Amino acid sequence: MNTSYLPNIHSPADLKPLSDREIPALAAEIRQEIIAALSENGGHLASNLGMVEATLALHRTFSCTAEERSDTIIFDVGHQCYTHKLLTGRFERFRTIRKDGGISGFTNRKESPYDAMTCGHSGSSVSAAMGVAEANRLQYGTGKDAPWTIAVVGDGSFTNGMIFEALNSLAGRQLNLIILLNDNEMSISKNVGGLSKYLAYIRTSESYFTFKLVLKRLFSAIPLVGNGLVRTARAVRDFLKRVTNSESFFENLGLKYIGPADGNDYRRMVHVLEEARSRSGPVIVHMKTKKGMGYTPAEEHPERFHSAAPFDTADGTPLKKSKSGTTFTKIFSEELCSLAAGNDRICAITAAMTDGCGLAEFSDRFPARFFDVGIAEEHAAALAGGLAMADMIPVYVLYSTFAQRIYDQLWHDVRLQNAHVVLVLSHCGFVPGDGVTHQGLYDVALFRSIPGITVYSPSTADDLRRDLDRAVHGQGLCIVRYPKDTVREWQTPFTEKNDIYKRLRIGTADRLLVLTCGRIAHDTAAVLTEENIPAELIVLDRILPLPAEKLREMTENAGFTAAVVVEEGVTSGGIGEAIAAVLPLKTHIFAVDDPLIPHGSLDSIQKNAGLDRETLAAKFRAIL
Numbered sequence: 001m002n003t004s005y006l007p008n009i010h011s012p013a014d015l016k017p018l019s020d021r022e023i024p025a026l027a028a029e030i031r032q033e034i035i036a037a038l039s040e041n042g043g044h045l046a047s048n049l050g051m052v053e054a055t056l057a058l059h060r061t062f063s064c065t066a067e068e069r070s071d072t073i074i075f076d077v078g079h080q081c082y083t084h085k086l087l088t089g090r091f092e093r094f095r096t097i098r099k100d101g102g103i104s105g106f107t108n109r110k111e112s113p114y115d116a117m118t119c120g121h122s123g124s125s126v127s128a129a130m131g132v133a134e135a136n137r138l139q140y141g142t143g144k145d146a147p148w149t150i151a152v153v154g155d156g157s158f159t160n161g162m163i164f165e166a167l168n169s170l171a172g173r174q175l176n177l178i179i180l181l182n183d184n185e186m187s188i189s190k191n192v193g194g195l196s197k198y199l200a201y202i203r204t205s206e207s208y209f210t211f212k213l214v215l216k217r218l219f220s221a222i223p224l225v226g227n228g229l230v231r232t233a234r235a236v237r238d239f240l241k242r243v244t245n246s247e248s249f250f251e252n253l254g255l256k257y258i259g260p261a262d263g264n265d266y267r268r269m270v271h272v273l274e275e276a277r278s279r280s281g282p283v284i285v286h287m288k289t290k291k292g293m294g295y296t297p298a299e300e301h302p303e304r305f306h307s308a309a310p311f312d313t314a315d316g317t318p319l320k321k322s323k324s325g326t327t328f329t330k331i332f333s334e335e336l337c338s339l340a341a342g343n344d345r346i347c348a349i350t351a352a353m354t355d356g357c358g359l360a361e362f363s364d365r366f367p368a369r370f371f372d373v374g375i376a377e378e379h380a381a382a383l384a385g386g387l388a389m390a391d392m393i394p395v396y397v398l399y400s401t402f403a404q405r406i407y408d409q410l411w412h413d414v415r416l417q418n419a420h421v422v423l424v425l426s427h428c429g430f431v432p433g434d435g436v437t438h439q440g441l442y443d444v445a446l447f448r449s450i451p452g453i454t455v456y457s458p459s460t461a462d463d464l465r466r467d468l469d470r471a472v473h474g475q476g477l478c479i480v481r482y483p484k485d486t487v488r489e490w491q492t493p494f495t496e497k498n499d500i501y502k503r504l505r506i507g508t509a510d511r512l513l514v515l516t517c518g519r520i521a522h523d524t525a526a527v528l529t530e531e532n533i534p535a536e537l538i539v540l541d542r543i544l545p546l547p548a549e550k551l552r553e554m555t556e557n558a559g560f561t562a563a564v565v566v567e568e569g570v571t572s573g574g575i576g577e578a579i580a581a582v583l584p585l586k587t588h589i590f591a592v593d594d595p596l597i598p599h600g601s602l603d604s605i606q607k608n609a610g611l612d613r614e615t616l617a618a619k620f621r622a623i624l
Contacts (some may be wrong), residue, residue, distance in 0.1 A: 002546075004029065005018070005022070005025065005026045005029055006026070006029055006030065006033060006086060006091045006155060006383055007091065007092075008580050009086070009087055009091065010089045011065070011066075011087075011088060011089055011114075012063075012064050012065070012087055012088060012114075013065070015056070015059055015060055015087065016060070017072050018530050020266075020267060023053075023056055023060075023266050024598065026056065027052045027053055027056060027266065030052050030056075030083050030086055030393070031049055031052055031084060031293075031294045031295065031552040033091070033094060033197070034048055034049060034052075034082050034083070034086075034361060035049075035295055035313055036095070036313065037094050037095050037097055038097075038308060038310075038311075039310060039311050039312070039313045040310055040434075041095075041097055041098045041099055041102075041310065042097075042098060042308055042309045042310050042433060043082075043097060043098055043105045043308065043433070044080070044082070044105060044307050044308075045292070045295070045298055045305040045306075045308045046291040046292040046298045046302040046303075046305040046306055046308075047079060047080045047154065047182075047184065047291055047306065048079075048080055048081075048082040048083065049078045049265075049291070049292050049293045049294055049295055049298055050080075050085045050182070050184050050263070050264065050289035050290050050291045050292065050293045051083055051152075051182065051289060052083050052264075052294075053263065053264050053265065053266040053269060054152075054182065054263045054264075054269050054287060054289060054292070055087065056081035056083065056087070056266055057085050057266055057269035057270045057272075057273055058073060058150060058152075058269075058309050059073075059084075059087050059463070060270060061273040061274060061277070062148055062268055062273075062277075064088075064114060066113035068112065069140060069147050070147060071147050071148045071149070071150070072116045072129075072132050072147065072148075072149045072150070073114075073116065073150045074116045074117050074119075074128055074129045074132070074149070074150070074151050074152070075107050075117075075119060075125065075152045076119065076121050076122060076123065076124070076125035076151065076152060076153040076154060076157045077106070077119055077120065077121065077125075077154065078106035078107040078108075078117070078118075078119030078120060078437075079105065079106055079120075079307075080152060080154065080182065081106065081107050081115075081345055082094075082097075083101065084107075084114070084194040085097075085112075088112055088114035089112065089114070089477070090103055090112065091110075093195070098433045098434075098599055099600070100600035100601055100604045101600070102599075104435050104436075104598070104599055105433065105434060105435065105599065106118070106119050106120050106434070106435065106437060107119045108210065108435075108436075111410040113153055113518045115314065115437075116128075116132070116201060117128070118151070118436070118437065119437065120401070120434065120435070120436070120437020120438055121315075121401070121402065121404075121405070122156070122157040122160050122203060122375045122623040123152040123157055123160030123161070123162040123163050123375065123439060124156075124162060125152070125153055125157070125169065126142075126153065126162075126163055126166035126170075126179055126508055127162060127165070127166040127169075128151075129149045129150070129151035129177060129179070130149075130166055130169065130173075130175065132149045132175065133149040133174075133175040133176060133177040134175065134335060136149065136175075136176065137174070137175055137176070139339075139490075141516065142174050142175065142176050142280070146176055147176065148176045148177070148178065148277060149175075149176065149177050149178070150177075150178045150179075150180055151177070151178070151179045151180065151215075151440075152180045152182060153179060153181055153182065154182045154184065155181060155182065155183040155376055156352060156374065158181065158373055159352070159373075159374030159375050159376050160374075160375045160376055161376060161378060161379065167179075167250070167253055167255065168253065168552045170253075170254075170255060170282045171253050171254035171255065172254055173281065173282060174280060174281050175281065175282055177281075177282040177283070178256075178273070178277070178282070178283050178285055179282065179283070179284050179285065180274050180286075180287065181259070181284060181285065181286045181287065181288060182263060182289055183260065183263075183286060183287065183288050183289070184261075184288070184289045184290065184291045184302075189402045189516060204458075223294070232419055238317070248284065248321045250284045255281075255282050255283070255284050256276075256279050256281060256282065256283040256284065257283070257286065258272060258275055258276055258283060258284070258285050258286070258288060259272070259284070259285055259286030260286045260287060260288050261285070261286070261287045261288070261289060262287070262290035263287030263288055264288075264289055264290055264293055266469060269287065272285055272287070273285065274528060289305075291305075292305055293511035294478045294535050295316075296316075297311075297315060297316025297452065298316065303317070304316075305353065307356075314377075325486030325487065325488075326461065326486060326487055327484075327485065327486050327487065328426070328458075328461075328464060328482040328483060328484075328485060328486075328487055329356075329357070329358040329426055329482075329484075330358065331461045331464050331465065331478075331487060332358050332424065332426075332464060332468065332480075332482070333358035333359070333360075333361050333362065335464065335465045335468050335469070336348065336358075336362055336395060336468065337361050337365055337366075338360055339468070339469065340362065340365070340369065340473055341365075343393070343472075344369070345391065345392050345393045346369065346392075346393045346395060346472060347366075347370065347371065347387060347392055347393070347394050347395070348362045348366075348369065348370050348371070348394075348395050348396075348397065349362075349371045349372075349373065349380050349383060349384055349387075349394055349395070349396040349397070350371070350372050350373075350380070350396075350397055350398065351372075351373055351374065351375055351376055351377045351380045351398055351402065352372060352373075352374050352375045353397070353398060353399065354372055356399070356426070357398060357399070357424075357426055358397070358426070358590060359397060365538060371383065377398060377403070377405045378405055378406055378408070378409050379405050379411055380396055380398070380406075381396060381406040381409035381414065381421075381423075381584045382413040382453065384396045384414065384419075384421045384423075385409070385413035385414040385419045385421060387419055388417075388419035388420050388421050389417055389419050390413070391613060392413070392421065393420065393422065393472055394421050395422040395472070396421060396422070396423050396424070397424040397425075397426065398424075398425065398426070399426055399427040399438070399440065400425045400426065400427050400428040400440030400442070400443045400481065401427065401431070401437065401438045401439065401442075402447070403423070403425055403443050403447075404442055404443075404446060404472065407446060407450075410423070410450060410477060411450055412505075414477050415450050415452065415453065415476070415477050416453070419476075419477075420469075420476060420477075420478075421477055421478070422430060422471045422474075422480065423477065423478070423479045423480075424468070424471075424473055424478075424479075424480050424481075425440070425443055425479060425480070425481040425482070425566075426482065426484065427440045427483065427517065428443060428457075428481040428482060428483050428568075428569075428598070429439040429441065429519055429520070429568035429569065430483070430568060430605045430606060430609070431484055432599065432601055432602045432605060433599055434599060435513075435597075435599030436596050436598055436599070439591050439595060439597055440483070440484075441568070441570050441595045441597075442569070442570055442595065443479075443481060444446070444457075444481075444543070444544075444569050444573075444575050445569060445570050445572060445573030445574050446573075447479065448544065448573060448574075448575070448578065449490065449573075450476070450477065452476055452479045452480060452501065453473070453476065453478070453544060453565065454474060454476065454477070454478045454479065454542065454545065455478075455479045455481065455542070455544035456470070456471065456478070456479065456480045456481070456541060456542050456543070456545050457481050457482070457517040457518040457540065457541065457542075457543050458480070458482055458518070458541060459488075459490075459518055459519065459521045459522065459539060459541070460487060460488065460489050460490060461487040461489065462489075463541055464480070464482060464487070466499070467480050467541065467542075468480055469497075481518070482519075483518065483519045483568075484519070485519055485602075488522050490520075490522075490525075491500075492504055492529070494539075499541065499542070500540070500541060500542045500547050501535065501538050501540050501541060501542075501547065501552075502538070502539040503537070503538055503539075503542070504525065504536070504537040504539075505535075505536055505537075506528050506529055506532075506533065506534060506536075506537065507532065507533070507534025508519065508533045508534060510558075511534040511535050511536055511558075511559065511560055511561065512533065512534070512535040512536070512560065512561060512562055512563070512564055512620065512623065512624070513535070513536050513538070513554065513555060513558070513560040513562070513563040513564070513583075513585065514528065514535045514536065514537050514538065514563075514564045514565075514566065514620075515537060515538045515540060515563065515564070515565050515566070515576065515579055516537070516538075516540070516550075516565065516566040516567065517539060517540040517541070517567070518541050518568055519568060520566055520567070520568040520611065521566075523611075523612075523613055524537070524566045524616065525537055525539070527613050527616045527617045527620065528620070531620065531621070533616045533617075533620050533621070533624065534624075536554070536558070536560070538551075538554070540575075543575050544575075544578075546575075546578055546579065546582060548582040551579070551582055551583060552582060552583070555583060555584055555585055560585055561623075561624070562585055562586045562587070562588060562623055563579070563580075563583050563585040563586070563587040563588070564587070564588045564589075564590060564619075564620070564623065565579050565580070565587060565588070565590065565591070566590045566591075566616065567589065567590065567591040567592075568592075568611065569591055569592060570591060570592050570595045571589055571591040571592060571593050572578060574589070574591050576589035576590075576591050588619075590610070590611065590616065590619055591611075592609045592611070593609075593610075594609075597609060
């Protein structure tokens with residue numbers, strides 16, 4: 001008779017009574033639940049399937065509770081936490097993951113007291129874990145009964161510079177801190193760079209680590225003298241490593257290192273974590289896991305199942321979406337390759353997002369001019385500045401949410417050098433499934449303060465093609481931004497069209513001057529025409545620098561009752577505030593006042609922000 005374990009696990013404490021013989025069955029049940037939920041909702045499949053046994057070992061070895069003096073687990077990025085969610089009271093809601101009103105696909109402090117950090121970006125876990133561990137040291141000391149802090153970090157995240165800043169700061173600190181390095185040989189795109197090669201090198205020592213662990217168990221079993229033998233053997237080993245200069249990179253930083261261990265072997269991981277907890281001071285535990293473990297399609301194609309759309313569990317094939325059409329990313333990819341074919345100065349840069357950013361074709365066709373720097377957004381921006389100073393034309397592509405990290409580099413290493421860099425931002429505006437950490441609502445407000453930049457926000461495929469061409473052949477810092485969506489084309493006959501804006505007159509008397517840009521321009525136009533709201537609609541294509549003089553000319557003696565800016569971005573610092581500063585009219589801004597928007601469908605997110613068609617219509621009528 002099959003036993004179901006998950007319905008009876010409401011907290012990690014419910015794992016403790018289970019025997020080691022029951023864990024494999026629980027692990028299999030967890031995998032089936034993850035596959036079933038994500039086949040319906042989409043999400044990060046491959047990495048989570050690889051983390052099942054390691055997460056079980058973590059929660060069996062440490063005491064994570066919702067109370068004080070609890071051990072703490074911090075997941076870097078947070079997209080490897082699905083087993084953790086199932087073990088911390090969220091089994092009954094797990095099938096709601098990434099749905100409207102459901103649980104998040106990342107860790108989230110508002111969702112559960114077991115989620116130590118709301119995560120979605122890479123590289124911050126070790127710094128945050130150090131902060132928690134230092135607070136625990138000050139309150140409880142560092143004895144064996146004091147709380148432990150564990151940072152779970154993927155090898156892809158280890159290319160992020162903040163990780164190394166934290167490792168450097170940890171040297172010599174006496175903290176109950178373990179850094180669990182999950183080495184699955186991939187981040188989002190295939191891992192690149194020296195660290196990846198180094199991890200590949202030390203993976204070859206796994207047989208040595210296995211021998212070392214077995215020897216420790218044998219020594220420990222000897223009555224009276226066993227523990228002394230273990231300590232003596234460890235001291236001899238450390239001495240030999242020092243005199244032969246064979247210490248690992250981490251040990252040379254002053255950190256203790258254990259590994260590599262098989263992260264998909266539950267019993268091995270328990271022994272390894274217990275070994276780490278027996279040490280004093282911070283410890284790096286290096287484990288190997290297999291992405292997609294237990295599900296053949298994900299094992300064979302881990303990159304496709306990194307962030308999977310809903311799929312058929314039988315063979316992993318994607319389920320057809322009701323929405324069809326060409327995406328902005330596809331149009332960008334085609335146009336960039338076309339431009340690069342005619343200009344060998346054009347090169348492309350990504351931060352571990354080759355496929356997601358539409359650079360796969362470019363990397364195949366122009367490998368010498370393609371740079372994937374790993375999860376190192378700041379380095380990529382400064383690299384772009386250097387390429388531009390040496391007369392190349394770098395096109396740096398990343399998601400809007402990750403652009404939040406590169407303000408200093410864009411200011412100091414690009415703009416201050418007057419370097420010509422093209423920054424292409426995908427996933428701008430509302431991003432449905434990934435939630436609060438991934439909304440692309442901040443880029444315009446963030447970069448507006450950099451003087452002398454050019455920003456394009458195309459609303460159609462033709463706009464995007466033209467804007468990318470203008471950015472590549474432009475000067476200084478040029479930004480092209482677009483949403484994660486299929487492109488829509490205008491069916492409306494505009495009364496005026498140029499390279500900066502399109503203009504449409506609706507009705508005659510008591511008109512509003514309505515300005516908008518990007519994806520939401522289509523919804524705005526539909527509301528004005530369908531509701532017969534008298535207005536002059538201006539769809540901006542280039543949003544910075546604003547055509548200030550032209551906008552002022554439009555308002556002179558035009559009889560507008562008020563101006564309205566509709567913007568798929570934050571109100572504070574957005575393009576609406578820039579427009580309001582130049583118009584001699586009372587200007588209303590319809591934008592996102594509370595940008596901490598949870599995950600859900602695009603429709604629900606728009607409604608949550610008050611930018612759905614029904615709400616827009618009501619707002620327009622209220623002004624009239």
